[in-house]
Amino acid sequence: xxxxxxxxxxxxxxxxxxxxxxxxxxxxxxxxxxxxxxxxxxxxxxxxxxxxxxxxxxxxxxxxxxxxxxxxxxxxxxxxxxxxxxxxxxxxxxxxxx
Numbered sequence: 249x250x251x252x253x254x255x256x257x258x259x260x261x262x263x264x265x266x267x268x269x270x271x272x273x274x275x276x277x278x279x280x281x282x283x284x285x286x287x288x289x290x291x292x293x294x295x296x297x298x299x300x301x302x303x304x305x306x307x308x309x310x311x312x313x314x315x316x317x318x319x320x321x322x323x324x325x326x327x328x329x330x331x332x333x334x335x336x337x338x339x340x341x342x343x344x345x346x
Contacts, residue, residue, distance in 0.1 A: 295315075296315050296324075297338050299312060299313070300323060300327055
């Protein structure tokens with residue numbers, strides 16, 4: 249975990265995210281918090297994570313999302329060796345879809 253993520257000053261951000269009650273509230277919070285570019289990058293990473301979980305290969309994901317191979321590789325590495333955040337959220341989204 250990076251030093252920033254361990255600092256107490258990031259706790260307010262995590263508490264804010266946990267306090268979000270629904271998708272619309274989340275949308276409004278993230279639109280205020282992030283730039284359009286940051287939101288696009290975050291959304292693209294989630295798309296990549298979902299497609300990797302579905303078993304698509306890099307070239308297919310690149311075609312569907314426009315993500316760079318570096319982004320796809322980073323998300324893949326986090327899916328397999330990260331803190332487990334992607335795995336938790338992707339599994340929940342998969343359950344909702346079913």
